[in-house]
Structure formats: C-alpha cells, structure tokens
Amino acid sequence: MKTIIAIGVFLASLAAGASPAEPPLKDVFAKHFLIGAAVNTAQVSSEDRPDTRLLKRHFNSITPENSMKWGSIHPQPDQYDFSEADRYVSFGEKNGMVVIGHTLVWHSQTPGWVFKDADGKSATREFLLARMEKHIRTVVGRYKGRIRGWDVVNEALDDNGELRQSRWLKIIGDDYIVKAFEFAHAADPDAELYYNDYSLEDSARRNGAVALIRTLQAKGVKVSGIGTQTHAKMDWPTPKMVEDTITAFGALGVKVMITELDVDVLPAATSNLGADISLRIESNPKLNPYAAGFPEAGQAALARRYAEFFALYVKHSDIVDRVTFWGITDGESWLNNWPVHGRSNHPLLFDRGGKPKPAYSSVIRTVPNPD
Ligand code: GLA
Secondary structure, eight states, rough: HHHHHHHHHHHHHHHTTTTTOOHHHHHHHTOOOOEEHHHHETTTTTTTSOOOOOOOOOEEEEEETTTTHHHHHBBBBTBOOHHHHHHHHHHHTTTTEEEEEEEEEOOOSGGGGGOOTTTTBBBOOOHHHHHHHHHHHHHHHHHHTTSEEEEEEEOOOOEEEEEEEOHHHHOOTTTTTHHHHHHHHHHHHTTTTEEEEOOOOOOHHHHHHHHHHHHHHTOOOOOOOEEEEEETTTTTOHHHHHHHHHHHTOOOEEEEEEEEEEESSSSSSOOOOOOOOTTBBOGGGOOOTTTTOOHHHHOOOOOHHHHHHHHHHTTTTTTTEEEEEESBBBGOOOOGGBTTTTOOOSSSBBOOSSSOOHHHHHHTHHHHHHO
C-alpha cells in the first residue's frame, strides 16, 4: 500500500513538472526571503505550460516583464490598456503570490508623446508633472491593495552616480523622483515603494543610490526598499561588491530586493556593464559559443557563481526581502537577444527544457538545514 502511495506522489510531482528530489525554491528559502520571477503574458495566461508549472512550484512572487511599463499599459495619451496587466495580477492572486508592480517612471519603454504637449512641443514642467500624476494615480489606483510594492522609479542614475539626464529630469527637474514617490503613495498608501536600478554594485552607482535615498528620506518621502537588479556576469560583481551593496542599503533602514537576477555566461560583447536595453551589437559566432549546449565546466562555474550570491543573500536575509530572477528558464531569457540578437545564453537555474541545472542544486545547498 505504502509503495502505491509513494508511486502516486512520485507521478503527481512529475505531472507538476518536477522530480521529487527537486524541492521548491520558495520552500527552501521560506525563512529567508521571497523567491520571485519576471513573467511574460503567455506564462500567466495558461495554467499548464511547462514554464508556468515551474513558476507555480518554485516561486512565490512575480514581476511583470513588460505589461506594466508605460508603453504597454498607457500607449496613447487617452488610452490605457490594462488587459495584460489585469491577467498578470489575477494570476498572482489566484496562485497566492506576492505581486510586484514594475515600473511607473523610467526613461526607456516610454512613448515619445509622454514628453510632448498636444501641439507636439516639448512639455513644460507643470504639464509633465500633471501627466505623471495622472498616470500613477490611474495605474496604482487600479490595483490598489493588490500589488505589494511598486518599482516607482527605475534607473534614474548614471554610471558616475549622478542623476541621469533623462527627459523626466530635464523637463521636470531633480524633484521628479520625489514627486513620483509622493504620487504613488497618495494612490495607494499601503503599497511598498521602491527605487530600482542596475549595476548598483559598482561603488559610484551605489553611492549615488545611497545619496538619492537619503535625500528622499530627508524630505519625508516614503521609500520602502531599494531594488538592485543584479544582471550579473561571471566576473562581475565580486562577492565583496554584492555584500557592500546589501549592507550599505540596509544601513538606510530600507528593505533590499534583488530584482532582476541572472548571470550572463557568454563572452562580453561590450565593455559596458549596464543593462541599457537600447544597446545593440552585431552578432558574430565567437560571441555565441554555447549554441549547441552549455558544457559541464560552464555549468559547474555557474553553479559556483550562484552559490556565492545566495550564500550572501542568506547571510543577510534580515535585510534581503526578495530575490527575483529575470525569467524562469534559459530559453526565454532576454539575454538571448541582448546586447546581441539570437545567441544562446544560459543565465538562469532552469534550462531550456525546464530541468534544474547544477546551479539550482548549488543555490539550495546554501541553506544549511532547510527544515
Ligand atoms: C531593465 C528593466 C527591466 C527589463 C530589463 C531587461 O533591467 O528594469 O524591465 O527591461 O532591463 O529585460
């Protein structure tokens, strides 16, 4: 009888897209932090895609890859399109996940009309502030009480740690960030509000983020956390940079979220360490060495790399609130197409067939006694 039950459990777990020896990440790290994934609309529109099954088994938080960005949710001045975002939020609720909003104010994936008035002239400060306020009120207001936290402003810093000269800054002025947070707080006073950026492990950017958050705090603005994207490479950032970043942000009294984790295993196509998604570089076979598969040595190196990160996240789990991967399986990662189009990258814990990689095992081993 016991054997029959055991076989039944085994078959049920296979049907759920997992082997019994594959404990859910969200359970392994339940005492430490949330485990999130960025999701696309196809993944939240079906219950039985293989990657959706992985999502439900391993992750307890989701971030929308694109559906809440300005260009998707507010494509024209008088037109909002909530269809994909609604599906995203409902999926998260139905599956008991912590739902994140991404992102309200960003220089990228924001239509050009946002910065122009009705006559096509550059908007004034007042005009753009009013437009920003209405956008935030409409979007945050629609999901009030259903989104745990919002990436209110994304990527406001330059590599030197100064504020990026975005159109938001040029038209409104430095206080556009304060305003965005205030508008978001007014629209949903209970929502957590985050500042999110890339390469914050670099000291100039990290110091810039610390200064920015201090400025917001000094003005009495509610900032709940900082999201460090952590689009990592095999040799960047170093463990020390990761740890220094977590502790520097923790010292501000805010939560720290790892918001877009992946590890690019391909040869660098550029010396640029950032995640500027407008970057495009010509393809070339030398830049795509693992098109036929990722060799064992690479898998082992990636496993060590992920273990370094997770050992630090676990060590600082009093500060780290969530670790979100930018994708579920390698096949759908943005890194197959950025900054070079059409490569085979292997940056996540699950391979193209949805199988856990050695990096998955090394990550779960960073918790000494999972029970
Ligand atoms: C940035 C953004 C994300 C996403 C990634 C790349 O990091 O914050 O929304 O666009 O780039 O896909």
